[in-house]
Amino acid sequence: MEKLYWQEELETLSADGLRAFEAPLLKQQISYLYSQSDFYRDMLDQAHVNPNDITCHEALEQLPLTDKKDYAQAQLENALIGRHQCAPIENIVRLVGTGGTSGKPMRIGWTRQDVHAYNEMGARALWTLGCRPGDLVLNCFNYSVYAGGVMDHMAFEHLGASVLAYGIGKSQALLEMFADLPGPKCLYSTPSYAVRLANIAEDAGIAPASLNIKKGFFSGEAGLQVPGYRQKIENTWGMSSHDLYGMAELGCQSAECKHQSGMHFCGQGYVIAELMDPDTGAVKKMQDGEKGELVYTSIRREASPLLRLRSHDFVEVQTSPCACGRTGFRFQTLGRSDDMFVVKGVNIFPTAIQDILYDLQPKLTGEYQVALDYAPPFDYAPRLIAEVAHSTHSAQYNELIKQTEDLVKRKAALTVKVELAAQGSIASEHKTKRVLRNY
Ligand SMILES: [Zn+2]
Numbered sequence: 001m002e003k004l005y006w007q008e009e010l011e012t013l014s015a016d017g018l019r020a021f022e023a024p025l026l027k028q029q030i031s032y033l034y035s036q037s038d039f040y041r042d043m044l045d046q047a048h049v050n051p052n053d054i055t056c057h058e059a060l061e062q063l064p065l066t067d068k069k070d071y072a073q074a075q076l077e078n079a080l081i082g083r084h085q086c087a088p089i090e091n092i093v094r095l096v097g098t099g100g101t102s103g104k105p106m107r108i109g110w111t112r113q114d115v116h117a118y119n120e121m122g123a124r125a126l127w128t129l130g131c132r133p134g135d136l137v138l139n140c141f142n143y144s145v146y147a148g149g150v151m152d153h154m155a156f157e158h159l160g161a162s163v164l165a166y167g168i169g170k171s172q173a174l175l176e177m178f179a180d181l182p183g184p185k186c187l188y189s190t191p192s193y194a195v196r197l198a199n200i201a202e203d204a205g206i207a208p209a210s211l212n213i214k215k216g217f218f219s220g221e222a223g224l225q226v227p228g229y230r231q232k233i234e235n236t237w238g239m240s241s242h243d244l245y246g247m248a249e250l251g252c253q254s255a256e257c258k259h260q261s262g263m264h265f266c267g268q269g270y271v272i273a274e275l276m277d278p279d280t281g282a283v284k285k286m287q288d289g290e291k292g293e294l295v296y297t298s299i300r301r302e303a304s305p306l307l308r309l310r311s312h313d314f315v316e317v318q319t320s321p322c323a324c325g326r327t328g329f330r331f332q333t334l335g336r337s338d339d340m341f342v343v344k345g346v347n348i349f350p351t352a353i354q355d356i357l358y359d360l361q362p363k364l365t366g367e368y369q370v371a372l373d374y375a376p377p378f379d380y381a382p383r384l385i386a387e388v389a390h391s392t393h394s395a396q397y398n399e400l401i402k403q404t405e406d407l408v409k410r411k412a413a414l415t416v417k418v419e420l421a422a423q424g425s426i427a428s429e430h431k432t433k434r435v436l437r438n439y
Helices: 015-036 038-046 057-062 068-077 112-128 150-159 171-180 191-203 229-237 350-358 394-412
Strands: 092-098 106-111 136-139 162-165 185-189 213-218 240-247 251-256 263-265 271-276 291-298 309-318 330-336 341-343 346-348 364-372 383-388 417-422 435-437
Touching: 015 038, 015 057, 015 291, 057 271, 068 106, 068 309, 092 112, 092 150, 106 112, 112 150, 112 240, 112 251, 136 150, 136 171, 150 162, 150 251, 171 191, 185 191, 191 213, 191 229, 213 229, 229 240, 271 309, 346 350, 350 364, 350 394, 383 394, 394 417
Parallel strands: 136 162, 136 185, 185 213, 213 240, 364 435, 383 417
Antiparallel strands: 092 106, 240 251, 251 263, 263 330, 271 291, 291 309, 309 330, 341 346, 364 383
């Protein structure tokens, strides 16, 4: 059988064997959280849970679920990372940001051990999707703040790939670099960037397939699951395409193997995943065809541990064996169970847009909707429909539209097309739908 990975055998353990391996780590982690942070101590006390009672996976169900907004709130209340910070600053060697609910990036800290864990899970996922030592990878994710840059770069290095830190933008120079580099190459980017880069190449009279990019490793968007989209990328570039899944809070921890039978969860020994009914919060059994939301608990994390974090990814799982030999569960993402949407690898929360619109009061009312008119990936400018106040004279509309577009671009790094709507036309008495998915 093909080698699955080079350091650990966790990927082929039986379900019972894995649970036996993880249970002591879980117990140790819960005791650690309780002793190191007010945030978790309060949470367990309020749930009347003794940390010593969390000795197996099932016991996790006694604990409350957490959401990104809980961690964002905890960050507002305290210094660097938040009340859930469990390691002292002296031990934190890296910080990254993730799209936050407040419109500011949420900070995540990493100790040396956390970085090692990220690298291990990342390398395992990258090996699963077909990356090997000897691959020359150009990383075209943003090296500023977000995890796709430095964090994923280090995971490629950990695996033994040759990785070049390219970053974002400068697409013309990137094409020249691809042309200069001898031999086969790999691209690491969002799938929508592969499409955009192909357009730029074709406009410049360069056939994408002539650049000898043989493997595309894609993350940050669900694009590869869109029928026809994957085929288009593969045909245009003459490459094989490989899907990677991760969350900045946890790392890139799932990937497709060559059998393309769903995403293999690769977090064994570092992260416990539960499947949950998003409406009732009840835990569901991981079995073939079962659907639910993935919930994650880190079990060997020091700086920014996560306890039963709701991913809001609604998936269908498979547990039957895959031909590759990996025994963990696999999943297909069916959609998001909340309103967050991902543009070019960056999470956008409607509430972040709301914050920005409040800056433009009293000309705007602050009521708004985002219209996504075409299926993911969202590589186009969504429409932002904003309510204009009765008192604003129509002669000011054009300037107001431009001002709003500029502000959203500057503060949320999001390009939108603003349309004004009459005051009172958006907000409903019930919960106002903020994101319209018109596809
Ligand atoms: Zn497989």
